Amino acid sequence: MTKEPVLRFTEALVRLAHLVQQVFVDVSKEYELTPQQAQLLCLLIGGPVGMTELTRSLHLEKSSLTGLVDRAEKRGLVARTRDSHDRRTCRIALTPEGERIGALAHDGMTERLEALARELPQQHRDLLASVIGEILTEHTAQTGRAWLPSGS
């Protein structure tokens, strides 16, 4: 028999999500990014991504993404590249500055999230990651890209 947890399962999930979100917001602010911009940068760390794929990853309408990319481009963080045979499409790539800030933000968040669990025995940490993994493999697409949000 397992000990009855203090928190209900759903409440634990919601509160954990809020905590992670707050880390995201705080670290983004440190680098003068909005959380959405930080998420975009983290998503692009693995290499350029097309607009359509980004709308799916970020769960955004294409026009919303256009605006997000516009503002990130104006700040010199990303650039649109047209290197495909289909001249309608474009791919979004990090600029050197975007690469730098994106890496800093990513590392900052990783550090802060690790810190959340610094009192946790390694065994519990692995357990948590494993069980979360069970949930995620059922409910999110596999893309291999780090920090891809939930959706397909």
Place this chain on the structure above:
Amino acid sequence: MTKEPVLRFTEALVRLAHLVQQVFVDVSKEYELTPQQAQLLCLLIGGPVGMTELTRSLHLEKSSLTGLVDRAEKRGLVARTRDSHDRRTCRIALTPEGERIGALAHDGMTERLEALARELPQQHRDLLASVIGEILTEHTAQTGRAWLPSGS
């Protein structure tokens, strides 16, 4: 020895948070609420709360909260009440309609989050809640209020 998890700990946290957030967004939309309005309603289910306490719970500046409450009030979901001896303060309470929608949204989210784990053995679910509880008790204030976001 514990089996090495498939996901790194921080990546598991981030992706889980995105998944929960998406549930929040989806369910809110079902009831024609913004996620922020839904969060506000859920927070008020336990009873009226003052503006200052709300800014802390929601991690918002007071002016941002004024706008959020204004819009929720205009939709008939909440009402400002001035029942204190200090006539500067006000408390935000759910209207009957807000109570109704808030309960529906809360239950909808609970249901959807439970569904995420329906393939998980109860033992794993309890384990997850326990370990998350360990993290939360260290990093969030105790208020006893359901679905309070991370902060104090």
Place this chain on the structure above:
DNA sequence: TATTGTTATACTCTATAACTATA
């Protein structure tokens, strides 16, 4: 003076609908 909350302003984020360019 200090605190509580609002107002004014500016910007970001988001969606819907209409549009342009390419396929």
Place this chain on the structure above:
DNA sequence: TATAGTTATAGAGTATAACAATA
């Protein structure tokens, strides 16, 4: 015609700074 992306527009969310009312 269909698809990829942009533009136009409207509304929500957020922060900073200045303000009003109360303590």
